[in-house]
Amino acid sequence: MGIFKRAFKDTLPVLTGYLVLGLGFGILLNSKGYNALWAFIMSVVIYSGTAQFVFITFLTSGASLAEVAITSTVMGARHLFYGISMLERYNKILNKLKKIYMIHALTDETYALVSSADANLNEQYYFYVSLLDHSYWVAGSVLGALLGAFIPFNTKGVDFSLTALFITICTEQWLDNKNKISNHLSALTGFAASLICLAAFGRKNFLIPAMIAIIIILFLLRSKLSEAN
Amino acid sequence: MSDKYFMLMILVCAAATFLLRALPFIAFSKRTPEFITYLGRVLPCAVMAMLVVYCLKDAELFNRPYALPELISCLVVIILHVWKRSTLLSIVIGTACYMLIVQNLI
Numbered sequence: 001m002g003i004f005k006r007a008f009k010d011t012l013p014v015l016t017g018y019l020v021l022g023l024g025f026g027i028l029l030n031s032k033g034y035n036a037l038w039a040f041i042m043s044v045v046i047y048s049g050t051a052q053f054v055f056i057t058f059l060t061s062g063a064s065l066a067e068v069a070i071t072s073t074v075m076g077a078r079h080l081f082y083g084i085s086m087l088e089r090y091n092k093i094l095n096k097l098k099k100i101y102m103i104h105a106l107t108d109e110t111y112a113l114v115s116s117a118d119a120n121l122n123e124q125y126y127f128y129v130s131l132l133d134h135s136y137w138v139a140g141s142v143l144g145a146l147l148g149a150f151i152p153f154n155t156k157g158v159d160f161s162l163t164a165l166f167i168t169i170c171t172e173q174w175l176d177n178k179n180k181i182s183n184h185l186s187a188l189t190g191f192a193a194s195l196i197c198l199a200a201f202g203r204k205n206f207l208i209p210a211m212i213a214i215i216i217i218l219f220l221l222r223s224k225l226s227e228a229n
Numbered sequence: 230m231s232d233k234y235f236m237l238m239i240l241v242c243a244a245a246t247f248l249l250r251a252l253p254f255i256a257f258s259k260r261t262p263e264f265i266t267y268l269g270r271v272l273p274c275a276v277m278a279m280l281v282v283y284c285l286k287d288a289e290l291f292n293r294p295y296a297l298p299e300l301i302s303c304l305v306v307i308i309l310h311v312w313k314r315s316t317l318l319s320i321v322i323g324t325a326c327y328m329l330i331v332q333n334l335i
Binding site for chain 2: 010012013016034038041042045046047048051052055058059062063065068069072073076077078079080081082083084085086087088090091099100103104106108111112115116154156157158160161162163164165166167168169170171172173175182183184186187188189190191193194195198203206207210211214215218219222225226
């Protein structure tokens with residue numbers, strides 16, 4: 001199978017998720033009085049679902065630039081992890097522009113696909129996945145802003161497709177026979193730290209404490225995990 | 230709000246998001262410390278688990294429907310995936326299941 005075809009096939013779950021989530025964003029933005037051109041600009045240059053949805057709340061509350069900067073940083077802190085995991089693979093990309101674009105396009109879903117991709121897939125595959133996912137997101141949000149509230153069917157619950165994507169990747173990692181012990185310990189660390197922090201800090205604030213806890217636990221487990229590999 | 234201020238807000242938000250994505254590459258451009266290389270190798274499984282929790286954080290656990298739509302749909306995805314190992318199939322059936330439940334169709 002060609003690399004592009006393979007990338008397209010692998011991004012199909014993201015296609016559904018992003019089109020619908022993008023539609024939701026476009027509709028919401030449109031309801032605040034901003035047209036499809038704004039939706040296009042935001043989805044191209046920000047390209048982050050969470051940041052863009054929070055952005056809409058800024059519009060009604062009239063936030064200052066400092067508030068925008070701080071909230072975007074706190075909300076997006078999990079992206080730090082994606083860069084760390086992709087350092088080795090993305091640092092092999094010689095074309096600077098391409099590398100910068102792919103770092104810009106490293107969303108939750110793109111990260112999920114590229115970080116779990118087969119070792120024999122090269123940077124061209126990562127690039128196609130990044131570009132395809134980005135185009136789905138832009139298409140969804142522009143369409144949403146154009147159509148406004150005229151969506152003919154009930155889409156409630158369709159955003160579960162992204163949750164399902166992450167669950168299938170988790171399951172796939174769990175069943176993978178290579179590095180079994182270290183995969184299981186790492187996944188359990190992620191679940192335990194996130195759930196405990198969710199209970200302790202609440203829905204809005206648990207992500208950063210969870211990230212810190214994960215780093216500390218993985219640090220403590222490093223001899224065990226390195227040995228397992 | 231003027232269009233100019235709106236554009237400025239977009240740029241600030243975009244810059245913050247991009248910097249977070251780029252920071253590891255900027256900080257470790259010369260030499261990657263051993264611990265970071267190690268983290269890069271073991272993080273993906275932990276992060277994917279964290280993302281699952283993040284996606285499910287708004288489930289209503291203590292009142293009706295007691296997170297049942299999420300629980301049932303997640304189990305459907307996992308069981309189907311262990312059985313068939315087809316990502317697309319697991320996602321389509323799992324999402325359909327969740328939509329049917331939350332729209333009160335079953």
